Amino acid sequence: MVKEDLADALRSKPRHGESFAARAARALRRTLSSSAASEVAAITRTAAVLQQPVTTGRQIAVTSIRGGSGKSTVAALLGTAYAHYRHDPVLFLEADPALGSLPLRLGAESLRWTTSEVADIVKADMSLLDVTGYLVQLPNNAWLLPASQGQIGVMLDSRAYERAVVALRRYFGVMVIDCETLPTEVARVALAAAHGRVLTAPATPEGITSTFSVLQWMQGLPRHVIAGTVVVLTELVAHSGVDFDEAAQRLRSTGVSVQVLPYDRHLAAGGRIHTELLAHPTREAAARLAADVFQLSLAQKRH
Template sequence: MPNGDNWQSDVLRDLNGGAASARGAQPGADAQPPRGAGAPAPGTPGPAPQSPAQPQQAYVPPQNLQPRRPQTQARPASGAAGPARPRTPESRPVVEKDLVAAGLKPRHGEPLTARALRAVRRTVSSSAAREVARTTATAEVLQQAVTTGRQIAVTSIRGGAGKTTIAALLGTTYAHYRHDPTLIIEADPALGSLPLRLGAQSLRWTTGDVAGIVEPQMSLLDVTGYLVQLPDNAWLLPGSQGQIGAMLDLRSYEKVMVSLRRYFGVTVVDCETLPAEVARVALSAAQARILVTPATLEGVASTYAVLEWLRGLPRHVIAGTIVVLTETVPHAGLDLDAAGAKLTATGAGVHVLPYDRHLAAGGTIRTELLAHATRQSVTTLAADIFQLSQKRR
């Protein structure tokens, strides 16, 4: 087993004074998970004190991926006091019905003329063969088998950088290419937009709810009954039902991440912005991490300061980090090559997510509408960060 897996467990346990104990029981039988919409297409903690290694549960590839309806708790034997059954939350829509009509028809990520010109170039040149070869190589990386579930944390220095967009794009990419289930967790519960970006219609169970329910003996079918099902064998665990000021405590995050890891080949975590406590722990405990920043001078300067802090942690932390510069306007006022060179000097990797009209408009991401350059950038990023998560520490 990779050393990083034990290190991750030690960090979470030491920060919280031990793993959280099971506190709840299964909910009522009326909790049927809603199905999301939108089909994807290809396209500050220091070093923790040492403590005895805690055995990890091996990743268990699923045999049946259909969700099971959460079961009611078995009636205790006569005279025995059973645990109280947790409250079953009411299902709430991600977007109120009277607001749905306010959304305009989604735009394609690039203009029609650009798409037509690219099609002509592919017809009259040999670039199509090179592109197919590159896509095949990337797919092979994304489909690598894992011995334990890989956890990838996505965070940023400030809001509006595109953190949630990157998390949603990564999650749908892994779900499209991989055969094992993918989990996307929202660890940014205060009015987070991850469910909307992923096309979920309604929400019920949240990260805090599941932390009080999940038990070691539960099967994948039991667990997925509390999740929002998305296309291509992906599952979403929202951080809240959209309440203002919703919080996620560290103990709940720890239990959910440790308990669910064995069910999913890849877990993508949409974290709070730094320096929130859960975000710091998520960055330290994940096998790989992404820092998202706008392609601006302010964004690069702030991210460089964070990378300098990460260099003070064990070497594999900075080596397993990729910075994503997001172009939020068509022509960024930044020399991307010079900015990338400055950031890579710290030991981190750098990727650029180009401007995309579809992403800039907000709302549910429809991957078939993404610009060609965006799809290439996202799949390359997904492969590179997955490779980093696989490296032995």
């Protein structure tokens, strides 16, 4: 885009006595200024979407059809974006007790209470300060409730999950829920009750085909489920060779929105996510995804 703008600028009429070098410098300044203005405008539009007030907390459920598709990474990026742009508290709720990687991605140094435990602890007369005493504090007014304490065998059934969400939803403007993979019961319950849904899929031919099959199944569910769903194609290796335009067109035919999370060396390392170490295209993609999901969630009533 910058090259095209620069070429157009160089074709413009030169000023009297102006050398080619001076003309090129003038064209470059004008092009960079225009590019910077466009970027600022895009950031402003994204911020305007993400900062919209809510009358009830938005529940954003993130799931996938198999492990290793970047589900917890996407959940971490989403919640981090909401916590950055919004002023109300944000909760990361882990509903995947099978040693999920969300606490690692968020840099949680200690884990105390779990989702199933808090489901029976939080009472209606508690204040936000009371509730956050059972949560892991994160930067930017965000909090984490893990599904396990790093132990194998911790259980979380759909009833405990529903009790936890009902107890916590009034305290937080946005809840990002890192679910188990489909078609487990908790994941299905979370998708049905959420305002926004994210389905992560690896950017591979098999991943796209499998996700398309799942979306066809979702078309048989109540209309609001698929209408409020965003599919995220995660590029887990550099230069995957996937035709993203063709893949997105195929998946959108089912009624979902589609976003692409490009390969990023920092994300591929698998440790704590430091947003300042993310490549610029990754940060832009995460912000677009957060805005897309949030906008869809505002159009959804709780079902």
